[in-house]
Amino acid sequence: MKHFTKLAVAAVVAAITASASLAQELYTPNLAYRTGPFAATGIPLMNGQADYLNMLNARDGGIGGVPVNAEECETGYSTEKGVECYEKTKGTAIVTQPWSTGITLQVLPKTNVDEIPLLAPGYGFSPMMDGKTFQWAYNAPAGYWDAADMIIQYLESQGDLKGKKIVHLHLDHPFGKEPLPVLEALAEEKGFELVPIPVGLKEMQNQSAQWLQIRRERPDYVIMWGWGAMNAGAITEAVKTKFPMENFVGVWWSGHDADLAIAGQDAKGYKSISWSFPNADAPVMAAIKEHVVDKGNSKSNEEEMSGVFYGRGIIISAILAEGITAAQKHFETAEITAPQLRWGLENIDMSEARIKELGLEGMVPPFKTTCANHTGNSGGWMLEWDGEKFVKASELLTANTEGYASIVAEKAQEYADANQPWAVNGDCSE
């Protein structure tokens, strides 16, 4: 036992000195999951993230002249490993990207004490929008409550929702329950009936019971908050029970090309709201091809690179890079620290012009973060599966954030109260 622990201590010391000796870089670790039950969705996202930053390193020598070290720490989507990775990387990291809702919930209170920005684009805890309370947490460009609002808006544009019945098919997990407060409020306002149907983690692959219930309920629409194996399970089950696909809408994590490719033409008409879109003609794709893929430094492949999730990975890295650039400009130093990056992330201005300058045309809607709003509420497009790939099925939808501003404030306050003492951003005057 003694030998073992000595070895352990020696290894820890060595690891810390090793990472401390590497100066002159921006350390932005990513708590990746290329293994485990969710690897199929994790790999394209991680490849997109890595390829974009590798491209910046190869083309521009990093950001502001300092190379980015986007080391991955493998979690396998397990909360336990996620916390291990967080502890391992937090020493020199300027940001943490927790990836799973479970890890986010665990790490969120810690980042407020350790003062490290937490970047959770499009996932995590929706009240993180309140930047005054959650000064270290960011879920730009859009949160789950935006998604719920936009989906309902889209469905409303197809016809009045009064008296209609909408099923909310969700993973029985914090992630799946997240949109419920907003959906309930909207149901009351618009006069439709909301039927939440949970899918247990053990039932993800076999949802026959849930779809039997859906058949019995005869809903007008089904909204899905699914992840991992649940998406493919739901889509195959919907095809089997002949549910009209055009009335089936998923959140952005339920829009993975590979899940739909299984059903192919049968899934035609399935929709997914998304704040990212894969644009093969965007200049950034050419740059990635030239600087990363052609040099053999990418783990991706042609098919994956044309998918929604790879494109989303690029956008996530681009948001991080924008935060870093903003901080570098403001503080006039290339090697920024974690608190400086915090300022940068709350002053991102992804304007139409800036998106063009970055070569991301058509891949992300414009958005802007402030110290009071950490989400940015970019809005999104309704994507539709045409049998082979996702295409845009709507103009840019924007969430009506005022509709649930009071819920954000209330939940954020609740969180802060439950975690007293909780440091809030008193300098923010907006």
Added chain:
Amino acid sequence: MLYRTAGQFKTSYEADQALFPVRQDAVLLWVILGFAWVVFPMVATEFAFQTLLIPVLIYSLAALGLNILTGYAGQLSLGTAAFMGVGAYACYKLITLMPWMNPIIAILLSGVFSAGVGVAFGIPSLRIKGFYLAIATLAAQFFLVWLFEKWAWLYNYNASGAIQVPNMEMFGVYIAGPQASSIVQYYVVLFIVCLLTMVCINLTRGTLGRTWKATRDMDIAAELIGINLMRSKLTAFAISSYIVGVAGALFVFMWRGAAEPNLFDIPLSFRILFIAIIGGLGSIMGNYLGAILIVGLPVVLNLLPNALGIPIDSAMVEHLNIMIVGSLIVFFLIVEPHGLAQLWRLIREKMILWPFPH
């Protein structure tokens, strides 16, 4: 040589019945305790506390609880994680309903709730044995996790369905929640683990332990010599679930900081069962050895490539890790099916005879 017991005379009954009658054992124990109480806290980093020291202790305690039931009383259980969950949720309710309560008292009290639930699910053991009992405890596992999901009162109607540990103070120091420092949490865990281990060593040596062992080895024979099987089995369930419940409360309050119901699902039960089996059933020390192998080793293996400067993907490290730990488990089980504790016992016997084995 090192372990020579010649010349250690016992002159009183007290000395003969000491916890560690061999002097070298006692010295070794003091050295280990010295490391645990003084040396590790001085040298350990935040990372070592959070990923090695605290989890190894908590998992050891959970395995110890299971070992009382499975290793000593011979009742196979697959519901350990669910009983941990009962402890964790009970502690959460105690803390939120009575915020003035001392956190350590709350943690120790929460075990009482899981003991009650444990006894309830232990009642079938009076009629059924072996694999059939394992199935009955499996029912507890599924039922309780389902209950954690559905009974919103348990998580205070939180929208996300998860429980979050609030900041808790004791004598002006934060001991749980995000504000608490790792070293304080480590000492709280260490204190409780040491306390319960002491209790368990004594329990298993005493009347209760002997009744458990008799029940395990042959229940009919035990009944014939006048052991009340019902009492023996139900006390085993109660004490085992108490310890497992305390481990569950520590697991969430002193380490994880937040928990969702599926955390207490069957993989955690299996993990603890593996620790107990690989460490050695019917042994106290085995739980610690097992936890070091199953919980600590993967963390160290993950660090090695980086420490040695080998450039290797973190996903690849994870794959290698699973392969290495898996083959080590197979290796140890082939070399010593009775677990690491037995391995140590053999080494110790050899050392006592060395250098003149007969």
